[in-house]
Structure formats: C-alpha cells, structure tokens
Amino acid sequence: MTRRLAPVAVALAFAAGSAGAAEIRVLNWKGYGTDETWAVEAFERSTGHTVVHDHFNSEQEMLTKLRTNPGAYDVVLINSAYTRQAAEEGLIQPIDTAGMRNVDDLAPDMATNEELNANGALHGVPWVWGVTGFAYDRREFEEAPTSLEVFWDPALKGRVGWRDDALEAVQFAALATGQSINDIEDMQAVRDKLQALMPQLATLWSSENDWNRFMASGDFVVATYWSGSANRSRTNFGLPVEFVVPEEGAIGWLDGLSIPAGSENVEAAKAFIDWMIDPRFYVQWDGEVGAPASANLEAAAALGDQAFNRIVLGNPEAIERIEIMGPVPEETRREYLELWQELKAGL
Amino acid sequence: MRPPPSLRAREARGTAALLAPAYLWLTAAVFVPLAVMLGLSFLTETPFGGRDWAVTLGQYEDALGKPLYRELLRRSLLLAGEVTLWCVVIGWPAAFVLAKVIGPRRRGALFLLTILPFWSNGLVRVFSWAILLRGAGVIDWAVEGLTPLEVEGSLLFTREAVVIGLVHAYLPYVVLTGYLSISAIGDDLLEAARSLGASRWLVFLRVVAPLSLPGVAAGAALVFVPVAGAFMEPRILGGREGTFLGTVIEDQFTAVFNWPFGAALSFVLLAAVLAVLAVSAPAVRAAR
Amino acid sequence: MSGRGWRNAGRLWLGLVLLFLYLPIAVMAAMSLNASPFYQLPFEFSWRWYDDLAGNRQLQRAAWTSIWIALATAAIATALGTAAAVALHRGPRGRRVLEALLFPPIAVPWLITGTAMLVFFFLVGIGRGNGAVLVGHVALAIPYVVLVVSARLRALDPALEEAARSLGASRWTAFRRVTLPFLAPGVIAGALFAFAVSFDQFVISYFLQAPGQTTLPVEIYAAIRKGFTPEINAVSTLVIGVSMALLLLVARLVRFGDLR
Numbered sequence: 033m034t035r036r037l038a039p040v041a042v043a044l045a046f047a048a049g050s051a052g053a054a055e056i057r058v059l060n061w062k063g064y065g066t067d068e069t070w071a072v073e074a075f076e077r078s079t080g081h082t083v084v085h086d087h088f089n090s091e092q093e094m095l096t097k098l099r100t101n102p103g104a105y106d107v108v109l110i111n112s113a114y115t116r117q118a119a120e121e122g123l124i125q126p127i128d129t130a131g132m133r134n135v136d137d138l139a140p141d142m143a144t145n146e147e148l149n150a151n152g153a154l155h156g157v158p159w160v161w162g163v164t165g166f167a168y169d170r171r172e173f174e175e176a177p178t179s180l181e182v183f184w185d186p187a188l189k190g191r192v193g194w195r196d197d198a199l200e201a202v203q204f205a206a207l208a209t210g211q212s213i214n215d216i217e218d219m220q221a222v223r224d225k226l227q228a229l230m231p232q233l234a235t236l237w238s239s240e241n242d243w244n245r246f247m248a249s250g251d252f253v254v255a256t257y258w259s260g261s262a263n264r265s266r267t268n269f270g271l272p273v274e275f276v277v278p279e280e281g282a283i284g285w286l287d288g289l290s291i292p293a294g295s296e297n298v299e300a301a302k303a304f305i306d307w308m309i310d311p312r313f314y315v316q317w318d319g320e321v322g323a324p325a326s327a328n329l330e331a332a333a334a335l336g337d338q339a340f341n342r343i344v345l346g347n348p349e350a351i352e353r354i355e356i357m358g359p360v361p362e363e364t365r366r367e368y369l370e371l372w373q374e375l376k377a378g379l
Numbered sequence: 380m381r382p383p384p385s386l387r388a389r390e391a392r393g394t395a396a397l398l399a400p401a402y403l404w405l406t407a408a409v410f411v412p413l414a415v416m417l418g419l420s421f422l423t424e425t426p427f428g429g430r431d432w433a434v435t436l437g438q439y440e441d442a443l444g445k446p447l448y449r450e451l452l453r454r455s456l457l458l459a460g461e462v463t464l465w466c467v468v469i470g471w472p473a474a475f476v477l478a479k480v481i482g483p484r485r486r487g488a489l490f491l492l493t494i495l496p497f498w499s500n501g502l503v504r505v506f507s508w509a510i511l512l513r514g515a516g517v518i519d520w521a522v523e524g525l526t527p528l529e530v531e532g533s534l535l536f537t538r539e540a541v542v543i544g545l546v547h548a549y550l551p552y553v554v555l556t557g558y559l560s561i562s563a564i565g566d567d568l569l570e571a572a573r574s575l576g577a578s579r580w581l582v583f584l585r586v587v588a589p590l591s592l593p594g595v596a597a598g599a600a601l602v603f604v605p606v607a608g609a610f611m612e613p614r615i616l617g618g619r620e621g622t623f624l625g626t627v628i629e630d631q632f633t634a635v636f637n638w639p640f641g642a643a644l645s646f647v648l649l650a651a652v653l654a655v656l657a658v659s660a661p662a663v664r665a666a667r
Numbered sequence: 668m669s670g671r672g673w674r675n676a677g678r679l680w681l682g683l684v685l686l687f688l689y690l691p692i693a694v695m696a697a698m699s700l701n702a703s704p705f706y707q708l709p710f711e712f713s714w715r716w717y718d719d720l721a722g723n724r725q726l727q728r729a730a731w732t733s734i735w736i737a738l739a740t741a742a743i744a745t746a747l748g749t750a751a752a753v754a755l756h757r758g759p760r761g762r763r764v765l766e767a768l769l770f771p772p773i774a775v776p777w778l779i780t781g782t783a784m785l786v787f788f789f790l791v792g793i794g795r796g797n798g799a800v801l802v803g804h805v806a807l808a809i810p811y812v813v814l815v816v817s818a819r820l821r822a823l824d825p826a827l828e829e830a831a832r833s834l835g836a837s838r839w840t841a842f843r844r845v846t847l848p849f850l851a852p853g854v855i856a857g858a859l860f861a862f863a864v865s866f867d868q869f870v871i872s873y874f875l876q877a878p879g880q881t882t883l884p885v886e887i888y889a890a891i892r893k894g895f896t897p898e899i900n901a902v903s904t905l906v907i908g909v910s911m912a913l914l915l916l917v918a919r920l921v922r923f924g925d926l927r
Binding site for chain 2: 674677678680688689690691692694695698746747751753755757759765767768770776779780805809810817819822823824859863867884887900907910911914915917
C-alpha cells in the first residue's frame with residue numbers, strides 16, 4: 033500500500049509546500065522512546081505526518097536493514113560508535129539542522145562529538161546517552177557495592193549476571209584491570225579476568241526482559257546493566273534495584289538519530305527528530321517509562337530533583353569515571369567475539 | 380511385461396510434472412539464495428559498502444581447523460543425537476499406542492492434540508520451560524505445596540534443561556511419523572503373528588519394528604537435523620552451558636558482520652548432518 | 668502382564684507423553700491469568716493481560732496476519748509437497764539427490780537462510796513484504812510435507828494399487844480410490860505441520876516483512892528485547908485454545924481415526 037502512496041505523498045508534499053503530510057518510517061529498538069504511542073499521536077496530530085516503525089534486535093541488523101533497503105527509512109537510531117561507519121558506507125546523509133528548534137539546546141560537547149560529525153558534517157543528532165554499569169537488588173546488600181570487584185566476590189558465586197556481549201565483556205574486564213575501554217593493551221589480563229568470572233555467573237542475559245525476569249526471580253542479585261534500562265526497571269516494572277557507576281569506570285554511550293541516505297521525507301524526518309529532543313517529550317517519557325539521559329540540556333534540567341538521571345548521572349564525580357565508547361574495527365570485534373565464545377564454551 | 384516406451388515417456392513426464400512445482404519453488408526461494416551464501420563463504424569479507432574482498436578457503440580452514448569450532452560441532456552433534464534418542468525412545472511406543480491401542484473414536488482427537496503444541500509460539504514455550512525448571516518456580520511450589528519434600532537446586536541453566544526443552548519441541552515429529560507408518564500395519568498381520576504363538580515382544584521386534592522403522596527414521600531425521608543448529612533453547616535454557624554451534628553462527632550475523640564465516644560454519648554443519656544421515660541410512664535399511 | 672495390563676500401560680505412557688507436551692502450555696495459560704508481570708508466585712488471578720490484549724491492536728493485527736499467511740502456506744505447501752512425494756515414490760532417476768535436497772532448508776539455521784533470502788530477494792527485486800514472506804514460508808514447509816507424506820507412502824502396500832489396476836482401473840482411478848484415501852492422514856499431518864512451520868516462523872518473517880507489517884512471532888521476539896509482557900501469554904493461550912476447539916471439532920466431524 034505504501035509503495036503506491038509514496039509518489040502521491042511526495043506529490044502532495046510538493047503541492048502543499050514543504051509541510052505536506054508524509055509517512056515517515058522509523059527504525060529503532062522496540063520500546064525505545066520513538067514508538068511511545070502518546071508521543072507518536074502527538075506528533076501526528078500536530079504535523080499531519082504519519083509514523084510507521086520497524087525494529088531491529090542488534091546493531092548489525094540495523095546496518096543490514098539500511099544496506100538492503102535504500103530509501104525505505106527516514107529516521108534511524110544509530111549508536112555513536114557506529115555513526116562514522118554508517119556515514120562512510122554512504123548509508124546516512126548529513127543533516128542540515130536549520131529549522132530544528134531544539135538543536136541549540138543540545139549539550140555542546142555532544143553536538144560536536146567527533147563520531148557524530150564524520151567528515152565535518154553532522155550525521156547524527158545526539159539524542160540520549162547513558163552508561164553501562166551495574167545494578168543490584170537492594171534487598172540483598174547491606175552496604176551498597178561500588179566496585180566491579182563485586183562480580184568476583186566468592187560469596188556471590190553463582191549469583192551474578194553479565195550481558196552476553198563480547199565487546200561489553202572485554203570492556204568491563206578492561207576497566208576491572210585498570211585499562212581504558214578504547215585502548216586495551218593487555219589482552220591476556222582481560223582474558224584471565226574473564227576466565228575467573230565464568231564460575232561466578234548464574235547466567236548471561238541478552239535483553240531487558242531477560243534482565244528483569246532474572247532479577248525479579250532472584251536468579252542473580254547483581255548484574256551489569258544500562259543506566260536507562262535500570263531507570264525503566266525501577267519506574268515501569270517496580271523492581272527494587274539501585275544503579276551504580278563503578279569506581280573503576282563505566283562504559284558511556286551516546287545514541288544519535290540519523291537520516292538514511294535516500295530518504296524521501298527529509299523535512300518530516302527532521303521534524304520528528306526535533307520532537308524527540310524536545311523537553312516536553314523527554315520529561316513525559318522519563319516520568320512514565322524511564323529513559324536514559326537526554327542530550328538536550330534544557331530537557332535534562334526539566335527533570336525533577338528526584339529523577340534517576342539527575343541523581344546518578346548528575347554527579348560530576350561519576351561523570352569523570354565515564355568513558356564514551358568509540359568505534360571498534362571489525363577485526364577487533366571478531367577477535368573479542370572468538371575470545372568470548374571460547375570462554376563460554378569452557379575452552 | 381514392461382509398458383511400451385510411449386507410456387513410459389508419458390509416465391516420466393507425469394512424474395516430472397509432479398516434481399516440478401515443489402522443486403522449482405525450492406530452487407528459487409532456497410537453493411539459489413543458499414548458493415549465493417555458499418559463494419560468500421569463499422570470500423574474505425562480506426561484499427557490501429565498498430569493502431575489499433578476495434576469494435579464499437580461509438573461512439573453511441578456520442571452521443574446520445580451529446579447536447573452538449570443532450569442539451562446538453562435536454557438542455552440537457552429540458546434543459542432536461541425544462535429543463533424537465530420547466524422542467525415539469519416548470515417541471515410538473507412544474506412536475504404537477496411538478495407532479494400535481487407542482480406539483478409532485478417540486484416535487483422531489488424540490492425533491490432533493499431539494500436533495497442537497506445534498502451534499504454540501516456540502519462544503513462549505521455551506520461556507514456560509524456564510519458569511518450570513527454575514528453582515523456586517512452579518515445580519518447586521507444586522512439590523513443596525503437595526508433599527512434605529523440599530526441592531534443592533535448579534534445573535535451569537544446565538545442559539539437561541536444554542535437552543528437556545528440545546525434546547519437548549521435537550517429540551511430536553517422531554510420534555506422528557511413527558503413527559503414520561504403524562497405523563498402516565494391518566491388524567490382521569499382528570493377529571496372525573500372535574496366533575502363531577509369538578510373544579508380544581517378539582511381535583514387536585520382528586513385525587512392528589521393521590515395518591515402522593522408515594516412519595520413525597523420517598521423524599528422527601526431522602529431529603536430528605534442526606537440533607544440530609538450534610540456538611533458541613540453548614540460549615534461554617542453557618545459561619552458561621548454552622553455547623553451541625547454532626548460537627555461534629548466529630553471532631556471526633548479529634554481533635559482527637562476518638557473513639562469510641557464518642556461512643562457512645553453516646555449510647560445515649550441513650555437511651556433517653548429511654554425513655550422519657548418509658551413514659545411518661544403510662543401517663536403517665538393513666534393519667528391515 | 669496380561670494383554671489388558673499391557674494396553675493400560677500403553678495408555679498410561681501416551682497419557683504421560685501428552686502431559687509432558689502440554690505442561691508448558693498449561694504454564695503459559697496459567698501465567699496469562701496471573702497478575703504478576705514477571706511470573707512471580709504466589710498466583711494472583713487477574714484478567715488484566717487479556718484486557719491489555721483487547722487494546723493492543725498491533726498484536727492482534729500481527730496474530731491475524733500470521734494466521735492468514737499460515738493458512739496460505741499450508742494450502743500451497745501441502746499441494747506441492749504431496750505431489751512431489753507421490754512422484755518420488757515412483758522411484759524416478761536421481762531420487763536420492765532429490766531427497767537429499769530436502770534437507771538444506773531444514774538443516775541450515777534459519778538465520779542463514781533468512782539472510783540469504785533477504786539479500787537474494789533484494790538483488791532480484793522481489794523485495795520484502797507479505798508476498799516475500801509467503802514465498803519463504805512455503806519453501807520451508809515443503810520439505811516437511813514431502814518427508815511426512817513419503818513416510819506414509821512407504822507404508823503403502825503396492826499390491827493394493829496393482830490389484831486395482833489388474834481389475835481394470837486406470838492409473839488415475841487406482842490412485843484416487845486406493846492410494847489417496849490411504850494417504851489422507853499423511854497429507855493432513857503434512858498440512859498441519861506446514862501450518863505450524865509458518866505460524867511459528869519468526870526468522871524468515873523478520874527478515875522479509877516490510878516496515879510496518881508484522882507477524883505474531885516477530886512481535887513476540889521484538890517484545891522480548893524491551894519488555895515481554897504477559898499479553899504475549901494471553902494471545903498465545905487464545906490461539907491454542909481456539910485451535911484446540913477447532914481441531915477437536917474437525918476430529919469429530921471427519922472421524923479420520925477410521926482412516927488407516
């Protein structure tokens with residue numbers, strides 16, 4: 033149906049001027065803000081555009097979908113560690129932010145982030161950011177753990193959880209062995225550390241749903257987790273968990289909204305992105321569902337004092353310990369993957 | 380007397396006409412795409428986005444040479460074998476009962492009830508097993524509620540849990556294909572054997588087993604082949620013990636962009652599975 | 668043990684097998700009525716997930732799409748697969764190869780086949796959409812139908828069809844009056860398998876469906892990532908419940924327990 037409508041929509045857009053009604057297609061994780069029903073409805077009502085979503089379950093799938101569907105998507109969520117690669121492959125286009133009201137309020141260091149500005153042009157509008165640290169069941173700990181070493185605590189053998197992701201595993205082990213996540217020199221130390229971790233694990237988790245279930249049923253009592261998701265677990269699911277930015281450091285990430293090359297609805301896409309970084313959207317999203325931290329300073333400031341993101345990530349000392357993850361070459365990724373698979377297979 | 384050549388030619392055309400639609404469909408939808416994948420497995424890199432690539436045997440060298448993948452292949456084949464064995468041991472007698480013991484009125488309903496679990500969503504089923512098998516889950520609750528016993532430990536995140544989940548998912552194949560061949564054995568044949576003084580056991584061994592073997596073997600193949608590449612049950616039920624070739628192949632597509640290697644691993648798996656089937660086929664035929 | 672003893676033992680065995688098969692389904696149904704979103708016990712009865720489901724258009728649409736595609740798949744795959752099985756049974760040249768060719772769709776992990784289809788369909792211009800999904804599903808279902816119907820065919824006594832022919836029946840009449848009724852349970856089983864393969868198939872659907880379209884397994888899989896609510900259990904329970912009712916009705920009407 034949409035194939036026949038697309039030329040009509042474009043014709044309408046030209047006829048009615050640049051604000052003609054379009055159907056924009058958004059590619060994102062499921063349940064990650066852009067598909068909140070109330071947000072989509074508000075956008076559709078005020079602009080007359082319609083929004084259709086498609087989802088992916090891993091960054092590699094996102095890239096594959098972009099590669100094999102040119103022109104099919106108008107907005108795509110890309111982690112800053114992948115933006116440069118997508119830009120260099122010609123999958124996304126530079127964004128001209130003229131006309132986007134909220135862009136001026138973006139945190140300057142994020143707006144000028146190197147990875148989002150591949151080849152000197154903005155390819156991804158910084159949207160939300162957060163850290164990967166760990167969260168624990170507050171009923172199980174008398175004293176709040178502050179260090180990654182909690183995962184290697186013999187008293188917690190068989191009760192800790194870890195994400196089934198090779199890159200993250202290596203990065204955490206790097207932090208635990210005092211290295212920088214973007215510049216790991218001593219792989220042997222990383223390997224030994226991870227080897228020592230394996231007997232400690234209850235299980236590995238791969239999705240928020242896994243994490244929530246395992247934590248709720250006590251399969252594990254402390255596990256690595258994303259800050260935004262921990263917020264969600266508390267707000268949306270009511271789990272008694274606390275999030276920690278470890279002493280050794282945490283893995284920071286920045287998600288950006290990009291416009292795929294070949295999109296036929298660039299103006300509408302920009303309007304949608306503008307809405308996504310709008311404080312009104314953000315405050316409601318964070319309040320009702322729980323969200324990562326906003327890259328929009330106005331939006332972040334609009335949160336209440338008790339808001340999770342304020343407390344955990346508003347702390348300058350914590351911010352010091354966060355290192356934003358940079359792009360990782362494919363060869364390195366494969367090396368880490370093989371290492372991780374060997375460890376999991378018990379070899 | 381052999382039919383005349385023109386009749387044979389007509390028959391051959393008829394046979395070809397019956398085969399064509401299915402195999403043409405398979406060719407267009409599966410064989411050609413897989414052939415493309417096979418070609419990919421001989422490249423160094425996935426040829427997208429301006430990457431440099433070259434032809435190489437390296438992917439297969441790694442898939443067959445590196446200890447990690449050899450070990451995972453071995454484990455996956457063993458898992459598949461174990462699951463198949465359980466399915467046959469549990470399913471064959473069940474098929475016999477369904478075909479020969481249950482009366483005709485109930486048989487149809489029970490036959491359909493055996494297929495029905497296939498229609499439930501696989502992922503939901505596996506999650507349900509996770510609930511059942513976890514310590515402090517439903518089974519514990521039921522046992523502790525109904526008996527004075529206390530349940531220790533949890534079956535979840537063990538290899539056994541993976542086996543249980545897989546047996547559950549694939550058992551109906553054996554029951555149903557077994558039923559299809561056992562139900563074709565004439566009752567009169569069985570009665571005749573019994574009336575000649577053969578014991579039940581002998582009747583089963585010398586009459587039922589050989590005649591139902593092809594059906595059960597087909598069911599066993601339908602179990603063995605997909606289980607070797609399974610990744611859902613191992614991931615969700617296996618925890619730390621959940622790494623098999625299927626999960627590793629999946630990683631090549633979801634964690635990295637290494638399609639050539641993923642393809643190579645898949646074709647190694649395919650070859651191994653076909654080899655097992657080829658080796659066991661003569662044994663099956665000899666048993667008749 | 669006496670004859671009756673054996674028969675009762677047999678019934679018990681079948682009963683246990685069915686219990687085993689339905690255990691997780693019972694859990695799924697129970698959890699769809701449990702108030703806790705994390706399947707926590709003790710059990711607290713609640714209709715809320717069914718209420719949520721009633722309001723969840725996306726999930727409902729996905730369920731219907733899955734059902735239609737599965738019905739179409741079953742129809743097409745059964746027709747094609749049965750024809751192929753009958754042809755193979757005649758023992759044509761190259762039979763071994765043709766039989767071996769049925770295994771790659773089942774053996775190769777669906778992720779590979781799905782990616783291969785995605786890329787190939789993209790290159791060839793078939794693209795994505797429900798049509799592409801149907802093409803993929805039928806291709807995956809055909810081997811099951813062929814293998815199941817073949818299993819049944821192999822049990823057919825060739826003397827029966829020969830006897831009919833020697834009495835003057837044409838090949839087609841002999842097939843229609845003798846072989847086909849015998850095949851019926853096999854064909855039905857094949858059709859039911861084909862339906863199941865399509866209905867539960869998420870990998871192929873996931874790759875081949877167009878943005879905005881969705882099928883039930885894909886919805887479920889995507890929901891897993893960010894929050895699998897028991898609405899999923901509710902819709903699955905409904906599907907099973909309705910299917911069970913339908914199948915039992917069919918069993919009553921057709922009484923094909925008599926067909927042997």
